[in-house]
Amino acid sequence: MESVTGDTREKLVVERVPKGLFIGGRWRGAADGATFEVEDPSVATPLCSVPDGGPLDALDALEAAVAAQEAWAATAPRERGEILRRAFHLLLERQEDLALLMTLEMGKPLAESRGEVAYAAEFFRWFAEEAVRISGEWHAPPDGNGRILIMRQPVGPTVLVTPWNFPMAMGTRKIGPAVAAGCTMVVKPAPQTPLSMLALGEVMAEAGLPDGVLNIVTTTRAGEVVEPLLRDGRVRKLSFTGSTAVGRKLIEQSAEQVLRTSMELGGNAPFIVCRDADLDRAVEGALQAKMRNIGEACTAANRLYAHRSVAAEFTERLAARLGGMRVGRGTEPGVQVGPLIDAAARDKVGRLVDQALAAGAQPVLEGGPVAGKAGYYYAPTVLAEVPADAEVCREEIFGPVAPVITFDTDEEVLALANDTVHGLVSYVFTENLRRAVWFAERLESGMVGLNKGIVSTPAAPFGGVKQSGLGREGGRVGIDEYLETKYVALDM
Template sequence: MSDSTEGNGKREQLVVERVPKALLVGGRWRPASDGREYEVEDPSTARSLCAVPDAGAEDAKAAMDAAAAAQEGWAATAPRERGEILRRAFELIVERQEELALLMTLEMGKPVAESRSEVLYAAEFFRWFSEEAVRIEGDWRTAPDGNGRIWVMRRPVGPALLITPWNFPMAMGTRKIGPAVAAGCTMIVKPAHQTPLSMLALAEILGQSGLPDGVLNVLTTSRPAEISDPLTEDPRLRKLSFTGSTAVGRKLIELSARQVLRTSMELGGNAPLIVCRDADLEKAVEGAAIAKMRNIGEACTAANRIYVHSDLAEAFTGRLAEKLGSMVVGRGTEPGTQVGPLIDGAGLDKVDRLVQDAVSAGARAVTGGAPLSDRPGYFYPPTVLADVPTDAAMLREEIFGPVAPVVTFEDDDEAIRLANDTEFGLVGYVFTESLRRGIRYAEELETGMLGLNKGVVSTPAAPFGGVKQSGTGREGGAVGIDEYLEIKYVAVDV
């Protein structure tokens, strides 16, 4: 082993060791009530990084007790102070960017360069909502008949359960925690079992930034039903925010109905990317590569179906295959790596199943097309498929991997029909040099977001969310804090 390799290994170990391996309940770091733990895996090696507590029902009750006890005092805290806590946390995250990025790469697999970007993206949600905390608006007006006044105020919803995914383990946390803190809500956060370390590090930073005990409680677990079931049945819980699959989201919505909880659901996607006949080809290829390969393709915003006008299909497919095929696959901590491993064996098997299904139905692999078996971990190469039939399973399911299926179309009507032929509606992408055509697509595509000549739409300053079975509610932007506020109307007799 070289000195460099040994040094990197020690640095990785130190970064993991620094993170608390405990549940955070009422301001105290502690083990699970029954002492259970589970292993956190490095997807690039399939080896264990560490063990964390495996919380159960008793831990959920304790976290709910802590959140409920802290709610009244936290709601009464001055908005400026809530904002300053977020601002201090923003600064600490930026200061610790390198170690947080390495930690994220170790537990999730994405290249360190992408992890650095996510850390800064995550921090921006805290900066954004630190400014929104002091801008919670109300209304005061004379009643139309002149008899009295109409007073409208906004108050915190109350204790919230926040369930975050593994693909953006820090940013999806700050996107939920930021508005909850700004609005005056206490929280119980359950991170994905594959990637708990980024959330534990984030919780520690918030404590160091002055967040009072009990406002944020973190439960790591490999048995989520033992957490979600008792919490959603507890009348003290008033809000549920979930990012993840539509299948799990449906179950959580059913559970939420028992207590008529406020819900925010950011669910699955099946994003179409449309390259019109008049598109700038280079811009379209670059945008498609970004929209497809961000986060190794493991993103709900990833381009899942690429529709290209038949006049451009051959040139576009060739250039995209050349670009993706030249990307360096490797462990995310290795210099020069552009494509890391998938999250786990199940993710790898799903991607390969969808590719083989398409190929057996007539699709052609221009580049990639099979798992990389020459190394440990869960690696799949960037893959471009041409001649994908419209009934291929990958055009119905989220691929969640580095696979770009290309389908041709003849006119705008056909492209819009194909793009809308899905139960999902999170985001879409359109490449065209025509303003008129761009406006038509923006109005007729059934999505909550659209990238017009852009391969990335996400920003803390804009509302993020979808339509149809891609979810309800919006995160980020000026409306993001609304999900954590109730409207109260007071009729005033004067």
């Protein structure tokens, strides 16, 4: 497809993706024939239609997963790992087409989409290696009477609910460990970005994943589809990435069957620039932490705290860099800021900025909605002198807006940073080792970036504390979420 360019290539990439529910190794329509349109947010027009699955489709998918569970759990770890390894290579071979597909359905610039495909593939490589390292224990108890055997076994059929902002990486971050551990799956992707997950399902089938191990139900009826699965006694685990509000509901529904749950929920990340920070590194880190994925990331820097002695220079330099970023359709050369996912997202960002200005914030870079474009564009915006209690500092922005708050002491900014129900990630920029460790130990978050604006890597445990979630994805502990521990007492 390399010789095909422009609109023709975009159409071919979209046409190539299977447009069906993937259940038991077959592509099919919804039981009631319902469909929904997938929109290109850069031009606010439909790309295609996919099945709008309902409760019957979800239960069919679960039936397929349950039927495949016993044989899949008995599959050799090396075989499971090799399937993931083949999928890793297939994703890299198709990186350009998959990146274009992602850009078309969610808007991020092509360079970022290419990066996400590579990042997504790395989860498969990581868990291909973890599949053969599932281990247990064999030892004598303290009194020497008998032996203790500890085994690790797959938890069983799982429900995976993925978000729209990283439609492929959030899929592989869940599918990878489930496959490695020997669990079957029912996946519900976000309705805004089903195509990336359908393409991923095709890749997994080509990599040799047996029928029924991975099942995909695209739908706009999330509640109708997910709740019956969670209340069905055959599901043993739920992994969800999304908002805290939805996460709370899913935890409640999971309680009936006492399901294992992994929750990666909302964030409100503080980004702290200390008085001794290297401002070059701090500005670069702020660009990464704020503008990755157009700011539509749970790890995005939501509140930027700058020490009073460096606040003006930091804010001006950040505004200059953000003001130089090109806004446009993600497929266009040189574009660095694509559209937000939909009109509601754009309007929410605008509301938060308006409220901050009304509360006394000062505009340093006036961005705002972009006139003359059909898509959902919002240009980068920088605000100074933002009151610490402004709503823009309390609510997850999910857009290219950087509110800067000044502080005077480390103790003051630590209290401000921790003054939130969320605790996913924090960022600290300082050249003082003692100060860095002081913050790292006291910040109430599951992850801390020290002089780094990006913390995500398949090799590290990703997750939050407080209302930002439960459990960890990635790293050596990522597979633990899909394994049960069984103890056997032996009489010798």
